[in-house]
Amino acid sequence: SQQGEEDPQALSIQEGENATMNCSYKTSINNLQWYRQNSGRGLVHLILIRSNEREKHSGRLRVTLDTSKKSSSLLITASRAADTASYFCATVLMDSNYQLIWGAGTKLIIKP
Amino acid sequence: DGGITQSPKYLFRKEGQNVTLSCEQNLNHDAMYWYRQDPGQGLRLIYYSQIVNDFQKGDIAEGYSVSREKKESFPLTVTSAQKNPTAFYLCASSIVPGAPNQPQHFGDGTRLSIL
Numbered sequence: 001s002q003q004g005e006e007d008p009q010a011l012s013i014q015e016g017e018n019a020t021m022n023c024s025y026k027t028s029i030n031n032l033q034w035y036r037q038n039s040g041r042g043l044v045h046l047i048l049i050r051s052n053e054r055e056k057h058s059g060r061l062r063v064t065l066d067t068s069k070k071s072s073s074l075l076i077t078a079s080r081a082a083d084t085a086s087y088f089c090a091t092v093l094m095d096s097n098y099q100l101i102w103g104a105g106t107k108l109i110i111k112p
Numbered sequence: 113d114g115g116i117t118q119s120p121k122y123l124f125r126k127e128g129q130n131v132t133l134s135c136e137q138n139l140n141h142d143a144m145y146w147y148r149q150d151p152g153q154g155l156r157l158i159y160y161s162q163i164v165n166d167f168q169k170g171d172i173a174e175g176y177s178v179s180r181e182k183k184e185s186f187p188l189t190v191t192s193a194q195k196n197p198t199a200f201y202l203c204a205s206s207i208v209p210g211a212p213n214q215p216q217h218f219g220d221g222t223r224l225s226i227l
Contacts, residue, residue: 004154030212042116042202042218043155050213088154098212099170102154 004032004089004103012109019076021106023089024069030092032065032072033100037086046074046087051094079110114139118203118219124227125190125197133188133222135203142208144186145216148172149200158201161186190224198225 007022023032031050035043047063049056049072056063062075076083086107090100116137125131137144143162147155157170161180175194180186190197200223204216 009152033215040221040223042118042220043204043216045215045217048213048215090155092212098214099157099160100155100216102156104152104154 004091004101006087006089006103006106008106009104010107010109012111013079015079015081015110015112017079019079019083019108019110021074021087021108023072023074023103025072025089025091025101026070028094029067030094030098032063033090033092034061034063034072034074035088035090037088037105039085043088076108079108081110081112084108084110116203116205116217116219118201118222120222121220123222123224125224126227128192130189130191131224133190133201133203133224135186135188135219136184137186137203137205137217137219138184139205139207139217140183141205141217142183143206143214144180145204145206146170146176146178146186146188147202147204149202149221155202158188200224 004023004025033048034046037043049063049065060077065072086105088105089103119134145160146158156172158176159178161167167178177189200221202221203219206214206216
């Protein structure tokens with residue numbers, strides 16, 4: 001069962017621009033996680049934001065969480081060609097067995 | 113370097129054949145997971161294991177089987193009962209089962225195709 005939905009499905013921007021991806025979910029969560037997947041590779045964990053947090057930063061990454069709107073956004077500032085990848089959000093539901101529920105991902109292409 | 117190793121990277125299955133995908137981790141993680149990824153979709157959970165000699169079905173377990181005889185190893189068998197096995201299979205692990213704020217660590221996947 002999928003609960004996270006990323007928007008847009010695909011995004012193409014120039015190097016140096018900022019990239020924003022959004023994730024919406026349906027039911028109450030314990031936390032929300034963002035992962036990156038380079039083509040043909042496994043996923044790499046980027047950031048985890050807990051349900052009682054509103055914003056987290058890690059380097060050029062900024063994640064926000066709005067539990068009233070059941071949505072999160074991932075901002076990548078000053079994008080680089082190496083940021084080209086698919087980005088997935090995954091939620092851990094409240095009162096669950098802590099499985100991750102995955103969205104379908106946003107494919108990000110950074111043009112040099 | 114600690115990590116998760118999946119093998120083989122590419123695998124081809126003939127009609128009626130069972131194939132086994134290997135997943136080994138040296139992270140000393142208790143929990144391990146198998147996911148299936150199809151184009152344009154998110155990951156779907158096949159099986160997970162929180163401790164040696166125990167595993168649970170995920171959302172799409174039909175046609176798959178697993179074992180967890182050692183902490184480090186969690187092989188996945190795609191049986192002939194799985195009629196549409198072509199996909200990218202990802203193995204993951206996390207430190208402590210039952211703890212919500214734990215990221216998962218992934219291997220580099222096995223791409224399975226039908227001959």
